Amino acid sequence: MKTTRICLVRHGETSWNAEKRIQGNIDVGLNTAGQAQAEAAAAWLSGNSTMAALYSSDLLRARQTAERVGRALHLAPILRPEFRERRYGLFEGLTYDQSRTRYPDVYALFEGREPDFVIPYGGESLRQLHQRVCAGLQRVVEDHRGQSVVVVTHGGVLDIVNRVVRGTSLRAPRDFLIPNAAINWVCADGNRWRLEAWGVTDHLAMVGLDELP
Template identity: 60%
Template structure:
């Protein structure tokens, strides 16, 4: 089996990221900082020793705007993958984390404890459902692009799933890794399975990037 190398990229910063507001499927665009981050990520990847040869993106605006800048820098066509959208957060979408905790304490507790089968009211999605759609899509990409280097622009919740899938960690385990805006996450799919090469690279940025969680 040929080795396929993936660069999973979180989208650039949005106004709602800056406000610690939960986005989900709400179609929020990048702010000026996010557009700048996307430009820097594109230049960095274009100058890499083995730049990506295939480019995918979630179809949500914040991911597409990021991916369009990567596409311009890399000279690649952009393919959309709706399966790599963010998790659907239902009634939580549009609220800050503090607002969600105050208005829906029981739901927030289930969310905070990462209960795998908990789905948010008003069309929300469980972690188990998210895991199935995300891993199914990246496995299909692996099969479709043997030996390629594939860049994929996606979201924090999707990257959370990918990290756990690759490391074989349970969905309910507290997160122990960062997911910064336009962080570069390099993952390899080989005959013996998936492995992480590096995670949350931000050397391409001229200053720090936001993570929706306050990890030490």
């Protein structure tokens, strides 16, 4: 069975990351620190000439990161909405503290990682996110057997990817980091996943934020 290697990169920092403000599908661009992080990730990846393709969420902060990676790898980013951030519904635009204070009952279900809880007003459940991300990953694996690719995405998506690869429950508290612009490597042999490296930040002058709950 030919192995597919996927290098997943979280987008660089935004001002909303720094404010611990929930972005979801709101299109926020990189701040100055995030641009530098994206350049650093691109420089680190530039030494890897074996990448067959570059995929990215179509949200601005991911696209801006992917554009820098693409220049370093001489690859044009292919936009895939399957790798968009989770839709956080009524929480989008609020900080985590504001969300907890204004909607305590809803936030408790969110914080408790109830897999089938759909966040009101256009939000998405963890199970829906899981299905979307798995479909996106499987599409990449089928298209690139025996190859290596890059995927630029978001914290919520990476939370799901880590659980898929390690076989961890959606309900389990997070026991891994997801810093901005960190490098993560996973491999797929058919339907079998392996984790090669996670949360690598050696390329960053300052470790990226992990403001996620």
